[in-house]
Amino acid sequence: xxxxxxxxxxxxxxxxxxxxxxxRQLQKLLAGGDCPHLLFYGPSGxxxxxxxxxxxxxxxxxxxxxxxxxxKTWQIQLPSRKIEVELATVSSNYHLEVSPADAGRRDVHxxxxxxxxxxxxxxxxxxxxxxxxxxxxxxxxxxxxxxxYKVLVINQVDKLSSHAQHALRRTLxxxxxxxxxxxxxxxxxxxxxxxxxxxxxxxxxxxSTEEISELVSEVAGKERKEVxxxxxxxxxASSERSMRRALLMLETASLGKxxxxxxxxxxxxxxxxxxxxxxxLREQTxxxxxxxxxxxxxxxVNCVPADTIFCKxxxxxxxxxxxxxxxxxxxxxxxxEHRMRLGTKPIFHLEAFVAKTMSIYKEWSISNxx
Amino acid sequence: MPxxxxxxxxxxxxxxxxxxxxxPGAVSAGPSTTAPAAESxxxxxxxxxxxxxxxxxxxxxxxxxxxxxxxxDLPHMxxxxxxxxxxxTTALAITGQLFGPELRKQRVLELNASDExxxxxxxxxxxxxxxxxxxxxxxxxxxxxFKVIILDESDFMTKDAQNALRRIIEQxxxxxxxxxxxxxxxxxxxxxxxxxxxxxFKPVVLESLTERIEHICGREGVTLEAxxxxxxxxxxxxxxxxxxxxxxxxxxxxxNVIGAEALYEAAGVVPNSEIEDLLGVCRSGGFSDVERRVxxxxxxxYPVAQILLQFQEAVVRAEGVEDLKKAEVCQKLASVDAAxxxxxxxxxxxxxxxxxxxxxxxxx
Numbered sequence: 192x193x194x195x196x197x198x199x200x201x202x203x204x205x206x207x208x209x210x211x212x213x214x215r216q217l218q219k220l221l222a223g224g225d226c227p228h229l230l231f232y233g234p235s236g237x238x239x240x241x242x243x244x245x246x247x248x249x250x251x252x253x254x255x256x257x258x259x260x261x262x263k264t265w266q267i268q269l270p271s272r273k274i275e276v277e278l279a280t281v282s283s284n285y286h287l288e289v290s291p292a293d294a295g296r297r298d299v300h301x302x303x304x305x306x307x308x309x310x311x312x313x314x315x316x317x318x319x320x321x322x323x324x325x326x327x328x329x330x331x332x333x334x335x336x337x338x339x340y341k342v343l344v345i346n347q348v349d350k351l352s353s354h355a356q357h358a359l360r361r362t363l364x365x366x367x368x369x370x371x372x373x374x375x376x377x378x379x380x381x382x383x384x385x386x387x388x389x390x391x392x393x394x395x396x397x398x399s400t401e402e403i404s405e406l407v408s409e410v411a412g413k414e415r416k417e418v419x420x421x422x423x424x425x426x427x428a429s430s431e432r433s434m435r436r437a438l439l440m441l442e443t444a445s446l447g448k449x450x451x452x453x454x455x456x457x458x459x460x461x462x463x464x465x466x467x468x469x470x471x472l473r474e475q476t477x478x479x480x481x482x483x484x485x486x487x488x489x490x491x492v493n494c495v496p497a498d499t500i501f502c503k504x505x506x507x508x509x510x511x512x513x514x515x516x517x518x519x520x521x522x523x524x525x526x527x528e529h530r531m532r533l534g535t536k537p538i539f540h541l542e543a544f545v546a547k548t549m550s551i552y553k554e555w556s557i558s559n560x561x
Numbered sequence: 562m563p564x565x566x567x568x569x570x571x572x573x574x575x576x577x578x579x580x581x582x583x584x585p586g587a588v589s590a591g592p593s594t595t596a597p598a599a600e601s602x603x604x605x606x607x608x609x610x611x612x613x614x615x616x617x618x619x620x621x622x623x624x625x626x627x628x629x630x631x632x633x634d635l636p637h638m639x640x641x642x643x644x645x646x647x648x649x650t651t652a653l654a655i656t657g658q659l660f661g662p663e664l665r666k667q668r669v670l671e672l673n674a675s676d677e678x679x680x681x682x683x684x685x686x687x688x689x690x691x692x693x694x695x696x697x698x699x700x701x702x703x704x705x706x707f708k709v710i711i712l713d714e715s716d717f718m719t720k721d722a723q724n725a726l727r728r729i730i731e732q733x734x735x736x737x738x739x740x741x742x743x744x745x746x747x748x749x750x751x752x753x754x755x756x757x758x759x760x761x762f763k764p765v766v767l768e769s770l771t772e773r774i775e776h777i778c779g780r781e782g783v784t785l786e787a788x789x790x791x792x793x794x795x796x797x798x799x800x801x802x803x804x805x806x807x808x809x810x811x812x813x814x815x816x817n818v819i820g821a822e823a824l825y826e827a828a829g830v831v832p833n834s835e836i837e838d839l840l841g842v843c844r845s846g847g848f849s850d851v852e853r854r855v856x857x858x859x860x861x862x863y864p865v866a867q868i869l870l871q872f873q874e875a876v877v878r879a880e881g882v883e884d885l886k887k888a889e890v891c892q893k894l895a896s897v898d899a900a901x902x903x904x905x906x907x908x909x910x911x912x913x914x915x916x917x918x919x920x921x922x923x924x925x
Contacts, residue, residue: 378907521913
């Protein structure tokens with residue numbers, strides 16, 4: 192049994208409801224069996240992956256959905272030493288998906304060696320499979336695989352170091368006859384110009400709340416559940432325009448009785464951050480700062496990314512404080528979050544932010560209420 | 562070393578040696594080579610000038626290289642300038658004209674950032690190539706008696722590797738010429754720049770761009786609507802490659818009739834109405850309006866760096882705002898942009914920038 196998010200993910204480009212305009216354009220683009228390098232960018236839960244998978248299916252037919260997941264280890268021979276890089280890959284006979292950013296500082300070697308290697312050779316299985324499929328086609332009417340190249344899906348290209356992105360430049364041009372690349376990323380500003388200019392960039396907007404509420408009802412219908420209008424709207428409103436989040440919330444909600452009065456279950460780390468925000472505003476003393484520090488540690492230990500903590504915390508604080516100090520809090524957060532990127536230990540910067548916020552709030556309350 | 566990256570083109574592992582030369586898309590793929598190679602070829606490669614004279618808007622460089630093309634001596638050269646101005650093209654064109662497609666494979670070594678170029682590679686690969694003796698030429702081409710090593714994107718070579726090159730350049734100068742291409746000349750060490758003739762490549766201006774773009778449009782059957790050319794030039798900002806590849810991706814993604822709107826969308830430019838709206842909110846809305854708009858912009862996945870750029874333009878143009886306030890906001894935008902480039906959270910940074918603008922504009 193799979194999650195509803197995966198189960199009801201649109202498989203074909205013409206099934207897509209939210210991004211119908213880019214989907215139609217993609218369909219036209221891929222109709223000739225030719226695929227330029229593509230780059231999908233948009234926030235998480237917007238539908239980048241869905242568009243990417245649907246495009247692959249459009250190109251290669253349904254057999255592209257037979258996936259293998261592997262944890263591969265590559266030995267890379269550098270001029271001076273030998274290094275080992277471990278990467279998770281998802282592949283079918285026609286495509287291969289990697290997130291080279293997982294290799295950390297070694298990403299440049301991954302791009303220089305592994306990706307280049309993949310880009311310039313065609314795997315023998317794909318040749319074999321294609322022959323086999325051609326035979327099958329003659330017998331039956333399987334949707335033909337139209338192309339002689341393979342597709343490399345590279346996730347999170349924005350997380351690659353600038354050296355690694357530089358190394359991609361020429362690879363993209365040189366091996367375009369045997370390999371096409373589909374990139375996905377959330378942050379287009381961090382993809383360098385030369386890489387961007389070699390791809391067709393597709394902006395993937397997050398679905399609007401109305402679209403989400405409609406699709407939530409529809410998915411529920413497919414699962415033979417009745418979702419009242421009010422609840423669907425409520426889910427959409429707290430989904431932060433992420434389809435994935437909305438469907439996960441729906442699935443959770445469906446365990447109980449689906450009616451309008453049902454309280455939505457938010458992820459517990461979010462509740463926890465809400466709690467932290469409350470704590471900061473309740474009392475501004477060193478003792479309380481110490482207490483908050485413990486809570487922040489707990490969040491970090493549970494693998495909540497530090498920048499997510501920053502964002503959520505600011506969001507929660509802004510809802511509760513007076514307009515006059517809102518900007519100061521935002522500015523403090525932006526400064527410390529930026530510093531956190533330059534440094535190594537997130538806790539210092541989170542705590543510094545909390546301390547500064549407490550001081551701002553205290554100052555404001557003293558000047559207003561004495 | 563797997564996939565030895567000596568790009569002599571002759572190695573069968575390299576599917577398309579250099580698309581600008583030789584048979585385009587000569588694929589060493591499997592049995593079913595049905596890919597429409599010529600069609601899928603990027604226009605940037607397809608219309609890469611094959612002769613030095615055809616490189617647009619770099620008259621000084623072209624003039625200086627005229628005698629070299631006829632087979633006289635060639636100095637070591639350093640091409641520098643912003644991206645998309647024809648540096649690599651000129652380097653490839655000159656070697657193509659000197660040696661012809663066949664001999665080129667033996668006489669030219671091209672290394673770029675996709676190859677490992679540490680000090681070890683310089684010591685081994687480059688040195689061994691440089692020390693090879695040259696054979697006889699072929700008919701029909703000048704074939705001067707030396708080899709050429711093109712080091713593309715050489716500002717990304719390490720200092721050590723550059724230092725190792727110093728002696729090699731001098732030692733083998735009888736049989737080998739070097740061409741360096743880079744964006745930032747300051748990243749090349751002084752001893753190397755002093756050994757080369759330096760050529761600066763200028764950003765391509767509208768007239769030269771127009772000429773080339775119209776040529777391509779004619780060949781590809783693409784029609785540009787009124788205003789589209791100007792839009793293309795604005796977005797490209799002197800970068801020929803960006804202009805051509807943008808043209809191609811827009812043409813593929815839409816239809817063969819291209820308007821300015823489609824170009825802006827493909828380039829990831831934020832519509833002006835959105836930017837005006839942002840500015841309006843900053844000038845007369847409350848802080849929570851700013852917060853809501855930032856959230857919306859991020860969800861609509863406009864690139865934050867682009868928003869900042871256009872917002873800055875809008876601020877400078879804005880009427881009825883004191884100059885001092887404009888300056889303050891611009892300063893903030895600059896530091897926020899730096900933070901975004903350094904990898905800070907985009908939403909927070911954008912909120913910071915616009916929140917600041919809101920504060921400045923709403924203060925008396």
